[in-house]
Amino acid sequence: MPAKNAVRTERRKGVAVTIHEVARHAGVSPMTVSRVMNSNSNVREETRELVMRAVRELNYTPNAAARSLAAAQGTRIALIYTNPSAAYLSELLVGALAGAARTAAQLVLDTWDHMSHAAERVAARKIAQSVAGVILPPPLCESKVVLSELSAAGIPVVAIASGRFQADLSSVRIDDFRASQEMTEHLISMGHARIAFIRGHPNQTASTLRYDGYHAAMTAAGLAIDPALVQQGYFTYRSGLEATEKLLTRKSPPTAIFASNDDMAAAAVSVAHRRGLDVPRDLSVVGFDDTPTATTVWPELTTVRQPIAAMAGSAIELLLRSIRLRKDGEARVVSDHVMAHVLIKRDSVAAPRKA
Amino acid sequence: MPAKNAVRTERRKGVAVTIHEVARHAGVSPMTVSRVMNSNSNVREETRELVMRAVRELNYTPNAAARSLAAAQGTRIALIYTNPSAAYLSELLVGALAGAARTAAQLVLDTWDHMSHAAERVAARKIAQSVAGVILPPPLCESKVVLSELSAAGIPVVAIASGRFQADLSSVRIDDFRASQEMTEHLISMGHARIAFIRGHPNQTASTLRYDGYHAAMTAAGLAIDPALVQQGYFTYRSGLEATEKLLTRKSPPTAIFASNDDMAAAAVSVAHRRGLDVPRDLSVVGFDDTPTATTVWPELTTVRQPIAAMAGSAIELLLRSIRLRKDGEARVVSDHVMAHVLIKRDSVAAPRKA
DNA sequence: ACGCGGCGTGTTACCGTTATCACAGATTTG
């Protein structure tokens, strides 16, 4: 056995800055740098500054693989969805992915389309033992079966766009009621009085809230709501088609249609066109969500912007925080993030034909 | 086995089977298991069998994080896109994400909308030093500026759905020409002769190929192509609207419209409806790609299924292989993966009104 | 004074896998 350590096999790769270099640069131990990066615990303000400066100067980015390996936090988190509209899904994914990259979490995707309750229960149990947390967009975040199974397994869950705040479930959402109310007020301020409403899928709280917002605004303005002008929809283009058809065949049709999401609003525009109506001259149409659909159709839709991508990102951060906390033995914390929505005015609204 | 592991700070997490357990089970060293898993080099057939059995019995899955950490493959890869349709994007992302998870690559997303060539060059240079490989969907995969910058930096690139095979660029795609030809033949076999075509964006090779396929099928069937029945489109809903409008205002309108993608086909359906035409009774409409849009509109579109998600997954695997090879000092290899397409028949096609 | 409990930080020991080299036995070579 000759002297062996003289060799020092060169296995280093590229240019990647490691935590050790940062540590040396800042004159502290790697562990301290780690603590700063995770804004975890007690580090003196002075030291933190020192480290942060080094981080900035070296342009250091933690290595995700190493981090998740060492942390063994089981940083796998699942995002489970069921047949959302494509437009919605793509935004959701972009946001979630960005969030996962930022936090070094490993994101796993799963689709649970057309599942029975029993199947959902099984799937939930299975997912529970392979990930450390779950993100649930609607309508899954309202499924008692899934929720109870997941919470029985003790893994944190964050709901996205769930509408209401549930006491035992963290959520990231917008204020659907207010948003809907504002949209309705906008329509009223343009001179509309016969405003029809196409409801969303009844299994989602947000649907109810959006209707409530519409109702509140109408009532506040002293406008009666003709029950025939409220149609049930299911958030799908198809359902929007049918609802609009019913609305426009009435003897005294509405001058404006407020659909609970963009897909249904797009369908409303399509039906209006088919019937020879001009949008917005003969009929105003507004949607909700501001998915890409809103700017795809012509005319572009006035809608409420729901920042889905940002919400997904927040959801991931929230989830990771919960996971860490839970590991620390803390009681589970639930929090409720309400993000800002924006009323986006485009070309699908005008004053009614003749007031 | 008393002593030794009495202390053994309990840091172990879940149930994950490690390479060591497999090794012990098979009676070999972990290194040998690793070799088998990577189907790398010299392992006796007998030993390999032994290991594989153990792997199967224990249901072992390599830990992605550890693998990429140890391999130091610099597994960050970028997926860069510019304003694709939402439907397209969501499929792309789902596939890429799944692929990245499977291979332990870290996927980073980037949008390069509305960039000048100069800006693209800068962006390319920047991305080149932060990732080990890039995946490029159209139209970016046809941008000389980007391509040359990236190849100058020496990082592997894989193009998705690029249409043609470029000698210096690996790609994953379908046979656009054949697919388009088959679709056209389908229309012809239904009895259509006046078949209009809406072209895709001229900056994409796939557009040309799809047109060529249509042209070839028409010619082969002895059908003349009325130049007025070929309209330029840009893959957007809006452009489909305009193209269809022109098509249907002609004195002798087509009995079928073949749009180069689903978004434009959806637009065609919308215009037809607006003009009081029934689809498919008065006019057949077909699309291309089989994005969610195809099943959103009514009637659902006959289209060509392009397996975008699977293609994205393959692209990632291809890319990683290139990265590994390149690291081994191999000359760069380019390969061309042509995946299968499928003609999906739905409800937007019927025989023409009166032959 | 003495011990006790925090606080801020460094040390050590891993996380699960692979690169590299060592090495015994089989095979070829001079």
Next chain:
DNA sequence: CAAATCTGTGATAACGGTAACACGCCGCGT
């Protein structure tokens, strides 16, 4: 027939982080 080469496998040291614990130092109660 010994030396050189090849083959298959094992031992060891990373890869870049973080958990758990150790260790001074300080203020505090008794």
